[in-house]
Amino acid sequence: MKFKSTPNRCIHHEGEEIWISRSVTVLPVLFFVSKGIRYVPLGKRGEDLPDGVGQWGLPGGYLDYDETATQAVYREVWEELGLDIPQLLEDFRFEGDLTHPYEVYSTPLRRQNVTLKYPIMFYVDEAELPRLAPQVSQGEVVEARWFELKAALKMPLAFNHHEVMEECLNRYYAIDMRKY
Template sequence: MRTPDAPPIPTRPVAVDITTFRLVEGRLHILLVQRKYPPFQGQWVLPGGFVGSDETVSAAATREMVEETGFDIRHLHLEQMKVYSEPKRDPRGPIISISFLAVVPSDDPKADHLQADTDAADAQWFDIEDLPNLGFDHDKIATAGIGRLLRRVLEDPLTRRIIPPPLLRSRIDDLARGGAVARHFQRRMQRIMEETIEPTQDLACHMAPRTDDSLDLNPKTQSIESGVEDPSDSKERLGRLYELMAADSKPAERPHPLAMLLPKTFTLPELRQFFELMLDETIDRGNFRRRISELISFGALADLRETRSEGRGRPAELYRLDSKQLRRFLDSGEKK
């Protein structure tokens, strides 16, 4: 008896796109490349490209970053974010994209020496409030990236110990509604809105980080949160593909947001300005100093007994984050 042939396995190309953030002179920047070839030739997009048949999606993200920008991110924390599978998201065909979040310390010397290559004509850091219009669906992916980064900072246990609870709760609620992300893109989005949508429409609804065509990968469980059906006929096989993609990055202890963004040594004014940027709120200097005094006493913020001149005032003392002491400090707070 002849065994029927197994049905062919459907295939869809898989790509990666990386949202890479860095503080430059106290402002949050994202790394973009200018496309050398169609589609979107000459337009700015996120670094990324297709996944090879013999590599993981994380390896593809690292390789594409080096090829397109000359920036090796193997020493950085790389975190999977979402799967974008809307069939018409790419004019070349129904290409699935897995997005990543990477965060670069502000004093990383490699980040200042970008070298565009392969299909990228240029590579630059852009202030997130002054971005060009991005090709593909990369506006949406960049929005999700800044939302993920803000959530990392606002929901961090250290932030809860430093920032007054009412202010922090209001900002977390605002982030859930999309308002915090919208404000970080405000100048740029206002320009886009004037060109493309009615001025009476609400900005936050256009900046909502959650979309029906994307699947959010929870970094703690590496599972798929969204229940949105994929439009492909082979839903079951694509579901397995998503699971494999999510399992590609093994769960690991994430670096602290401060360690990912701030330089190795920093002043207390720089630390306060970091939280002001993330919260989009001015923080009283005296209250801030009182709240972090316990961190300094515990050794979680190590006083280096060194200073750095900042303007006309007296030199500011330098500190660094002691990760081991910070964990002990946060553990001691949870046990109280």
């Protein structure tokens, strides 16, 4: 896939790392249902990242200067997992919203000021889960792997992504995972 966005830049000034970005991140909360079981694709964060190195987490990242939030969701999922959302939309049933986040989280933590959380669930029915193939260096994503959702919710994920997933399931999909 090709993207037309202008990547964010990092500069170093007087020993400080300064990111030139829009200070907005997208967080696709991505689920797949295959053969009646819910799965989540997670990436293991690489050593070139400033936080959460070695931890598993959802794909996501900064909104580039000249892209929409939806374009950023497509790009981040492609870069970090190798999943082509437009193709998945053609191939499988989809439930969620790629144009409006279910939550706008606006607490200045770390480097971003605003996080846009998008609910994304694909039903692949009897098909195999799509192959995961990160398109970025191992310094960013060491590997990507499928996890059964129940197991992922018990993992100590980067940035409390297990809590983000549970909240999305409860608020957007009205699924209470404590019953499973």
